[in-house]
Amino acid sequence: MKIGADTGIQTQEGTGVTGSVSSPVVRVKGSKLSAQRVGRLIREARMARHMSQEALSADMHMSKNVVANWERGVCRPDFDLIPYLCDLLDISIYDFMGMEKPALEADPHLPQDEENLLEDYRVLDTHHRRLVSDMLHTYAVSYTADYIEGLRNGTVGLYETEMAYAAGMGEGDIMDGENKMQLGFYRNGRVPHNASFIASVTGTSMEPTFYSGDRVFVEKTQAIDVGDIGLFILNGEALIKEYHRDGLYSHNKKAKPKKFHDGDSVYIIGKVIRKVTPEDCFSAEELKDIWKLYREGAICVKASV
Numbered sequence: 001m002k003i004g005a006d007t008g009i010q011t012q013e014g015t016g017v018t019g020s021v022s023s024p025v026v027r028v029k030g031s032k033l034s035a036q037r038v039g040r041l042i043r044e045a046r047m048a049r050h051m052s053q054e055a056l057s058a059d060m061h062m063s064k065n066v067v068a069n070w071e072r073g074v075c076r077p078d079f080d081l082i083p084y085l086c087d088l089l090d091i092s093i094y095d096f097m098g099m100e101k102p103a104l105e106a107d108p109h110l111p112q113d114e115e116n117l118l119e120d121y122r123v124l125d126t127h128h129r130r131l132v133s134d135m136l137h138t139y140a141v142s143y144t145a146d147y148i149e150g151l152r153n154g155t156v157g158l159y160e161t162e163m164a165y166a167a168g169m170g171e172g173d174i175m176d177g178e179n180k181m182q183l184g185f186y187r188n189g190r191v192p193h194n195a196s197f198i199a200s201v202t203g204t205s206m207e208p209t210f211y212s213g214d215r216v217f218v219e220k221t222q223a224i225d226v227g228d229i230g231l232f233i234l235n236g237e238a239l240i241k242e243y244h245r246d247g248l249y250s251h252n253k254k255a256k257p258k259k260f261h262d263g264d265s266v267y268i269i270g271k272v273i274r275k276v277t278p279e280d281c282f283s284a285e286e287l288k289d290i291w292k293l294y295r296e297g298a299i300c301v302k303a304s305v
Contacts, residue, residue, distance in 0.1 A: 036073035043071040045089035157301030160198040196220035205255035215276040231269035
């Protein structure tokens with residue numbers, strides 16, 4: 001009967017030593033899989049790893065005599081032992097089988113772990129390939145369901161203002177009356193419960209607390225205490241500063257405070273909670289799936305400003 005039609009492996013029933021630790025004689029097209037050759041390969045690989053027969057037999061969960069019989073060419077390992085044995089000896093299944101490795105027709109930049117899986121898969125016969133495929137499909141379906149449910153429950157949408165709040169040494173950006181918002185997604189449980197939206201920082205006057213390009217979680221509120229960092233509109237200028245009774249202060253000692261004067265127009269946008277960190281964010285791959293879930297109405301979005 002045939003085993004692995006795609007590899008040309010065939011068996012001859014009733015030949016060789018049978019049992020739980022050996023396999024029938026196998027002929028492989030274009031290779032030699034004799035017990036003597038396999039025995040030499042096992043012994044050379046074992047010795048190259050400075051491994052005793054006792055250690056290898058213990059790792060294989062069998063007696064030392066079995067490994068000794070392999071190496072003397074008395075019998076060969078069962079096929080179901082070969083992948084594990086190759087892994088222990090750090091040799092490829094194709095080297096073990098004396099076969100030329102098939103050229104990959106897939107992505108030439110295939111990751112090594114995926115290439116190893118393909119190597120193992122191609123050694124299997126049709127029946128075992130079907131078993132592996134069914135098992136992988138079951139795992140994939142289960143993983144996908146858990147992954148999607150995790151994204152659904154673990155994502156919160158927050159609007160981000162496209163207006164940068166100035167922390168500059170000079171004049172900040174002047175409001176033009178249009179504050180555009182764009183939607184972003186963040187990890188639920190990481191996002192502060194009182195966060196209303198996200199704002200961007202520009203300039204250097206709030207260093208080292210915030211740097212230009214940082215984004216911050218903001219609570220939309222009019223309740224600002226002395227010492228709080230907030231978002232303000234001062235005479236049409238959008239600012240992120242620390243609030244004091246006499247003005248808005250920077251954290252950079254080189255920056256002058258913006259003192260309040262009679263006739264100033266001051267609006268409190270909200271209180272800065274903290275900086276957005278990489279741990280708050282999703283990967284680009286996760287965001288693709290999240291946007292799909294959002295379009296299906298499965299993602300929660302907090303109200304915008």
